[in-house]
Ligand SMILES: NC(=O)c1ccc[n+]([C@@H]2O[C@H](COP(=O)([O-])OP(=O)(O)OC[C@H]3O[C@@H](n4cnc5c(N)ncnc54)[C@H](O)[C@@H]3O)[C@@H](O)[C@H]2O)c1
């Protein structure tokens with residue numbers, strides 16, 4: 506079993522560190538946020554990932570996992586895995602400044618024949634650039650992109666669809682592949698550039714799939730078709746598959762927006778016109794306006810009616826269900842747009858606690874408070890528990906029984922016996938509940 510350091514204790518770093526400790530490795534996890542490290546050393550995990558707190562506590566008590574803010578304990582170490590942020594820079598590229606600054610410090614610390622593993626999502630050429638920054642002929646850089654989803658981080662790490670190891674050096678690649686041997690997942694050995702590109706290619710493809718179904722949903726509305734039925738037919742084709750065919754308020758989160766943007770910049774730089782990806786990004790930006798128009802119609806009866814003073818209750822604020830992450834949440838982009846139009850917003854999200862306000866939204870601790878005196882309720886995130894709310898009670902406290910279901914979450918059964926008039930997405934029959 507290896508002794509390794511993981512740098513960055515966020516969604517990817519903390520999950521990787523805790524899971525690699527579970528797989529028997531000795532892991533020191535470094536983060537430059539002292540309060541996060543103190544919290545972690547006390548066995549507390551600040552992100553909502555099923556199974557992660559248990560794994561962190563298990564690692565701490567077995568001694569396989571420890572946390573620190575300092576790079577000093579890494580002196581002489583054989584392997585360092587970088588799980589640092591690579592956010593969108595102002596020009597749309599991936600901002601590698603944090604990664605590069607840490608790489609600049611690692612050259613002096615790594616032991617002989619050390620390996621640096623790039624788990625962050627990084628553009629093609631980063632492994633090569635990292636090797637330059639390390640300035641150590643004996644140290645190898647290996648690309649090992651991560652594909653976990655928020656809300657399923659531990660499950661995805663321990664049971665991945667595939668492991669990608671992009672190494673120019675066979676032995677360094679073997680050492681990284683060995684970390685995952687006990688997961689039984691297929692390991693794809695590639696050159697570093699292919700590993701780097703494969704990560705962006707996967708996220709961009711997922712984004713295009715959702716944009717495709719969102720535009721299809723608009724078409725369904727125009728033509729009187731049901732997007733759920735169209736998607737069900739498409740999804741049963743093995744070549745297409747049923748995942749990522751649910752229309753909604755657009756794709757968001759900490760990865761798809763920045764990664765599509767970075768891939769577009771990479772393509773531009775390489776002289777390739779990636780028009781279909783550009784269109785998918787444009788369609789996604791437009792999707793929020795599509796939803797706001799839908800809400801405006803439902804509340805005022807007209808696409809140009811005024812929302813000034815309208816009380817709108819929002820169910821769901823996070824970018825998807827199963828996470829507390831609000832980064833690049835389409836729900837918040839819609840909230841901002843509604844607030845600009847003068848609407849007064851109250852919101853509830855099971856993943857958002859301990860906050861009074863998120864952007865323009867006053868956060869309530871209970872869905873009933875969101876419905877209270879509301880001119881409309883809008884479902885923005887697909888939390889399954891919203892199906893089981895007491896919709897009759899929500900209707901009783903609302904000013905008007907208007908419901909906009911941007912995730913097509915609620916079916917006729919959930920709303921049976923209530924006066925709610927539901928507007929879904931791509932249903933072709935606005936104002937009518939439809940079976941999912
Ligand atoms: N979030 C995901 O679902 C996901 C999945 C796959 C890949 N990725 C990629 O993994 C990388 C990390 O993403 P994340 O979501 O875990 O980020 P994150 O923001 O959750 O975590 C990053 C961590 O790095 C720490 N950090 C920042 N600068 C540091 C420094 N100089 N030294 C030490 N620690 C430092 C931060 O304090 C934070 O804890 C990104 O490239 C991302 O694209 C993310």
Ligand SMILES: O=c1ccn([C@@H]2O[C@H](COP(=O)(O)OP(=O)(O)O[C@H]3O[C@H](CO)[C@@H](O)[C@H](O)[C@H]3O)[C@@H](O)[C@H]2O)c(=O)[nH]1
Nearest residue numbers: 651652653654655715749750751753756757758760824825
């Ligand atoms: O049918 C669908 C599926 C998804 N979404 C939206 O698409 C976005 C992204 O969802 P998801 O991919 O589940 O989120 P992430 O957890 O950010 O995971 C993505 O980004 C990670 C970071 O790179 C990758 O590791 C994962 O493989 C990749 O799925 C969210 O806003 C979802 O609501 C839809 O609107 N409809």
